Amino acid sequence: MEIDRFDPTPIYQQVARVVRDRIKAGELKPRDPIPSESSMVADHGIARDTARAAVALLREEGWVMTLPQRGSFVADRENWPADET
């Protein structure tokens, strides 16, 4: 189970972790699109707010970049954070 609602960790952080782990694992490569807000909502049964918060966190951490009206994409390796999570 990727999202655990009994885990006190905020759901948006859990969702961010799922995506972050996929990036770290190389499953999602630089310039690949990450799941859209809508698909996160559908996949995890979460609210749009929560999906947006997850993406915002990943963006702040430097893992992804968002192009308005186009989507969010895995950042190029130069922009990846060293570790911090």
Added chain:
Amino acid sequence: MEIDRFDPTPIYQQVARVVRDRIKAGELKPRDPIPSESSMVADHGIARDTARAAVALLREEGWVMTLPQRGSFVADRENWPADET
């Protein structure tokens, strides 16, 4: 009127501008609390989402800092942005 719904500028940016202008004018000084989300909702007739977005913007710009469960406060002068707005 401070908030103009016919102005295409996003409302959260208009609200942020109101607070930013009060800081610039010295009406709100470093370490002073800025209006709470609730009071912004009441004062401007906006949703809490919008108020939070305004505060988030001011925080990103460096004008204020937020202490969880306490409020948001005008940042110390050293942290004020040069201009950028």
Added chain:
DNA sequence: GAGAATTTGTACGTATGTATG
């Protein structure tokens, strides 16, 4: 100390606008 009020954090739902494919 007890209880109420305040304030931010999180989360859900919904709708409209705008841009792109």
Added chain:
DNA sequence: ACATACATACGTACAAATTCT
């Protein structure tokens, strides 16, 4: 015309920490 995708904005609810009475 239609589907996709993000941005903005409305509403609601509860939790946790702090502050006030």
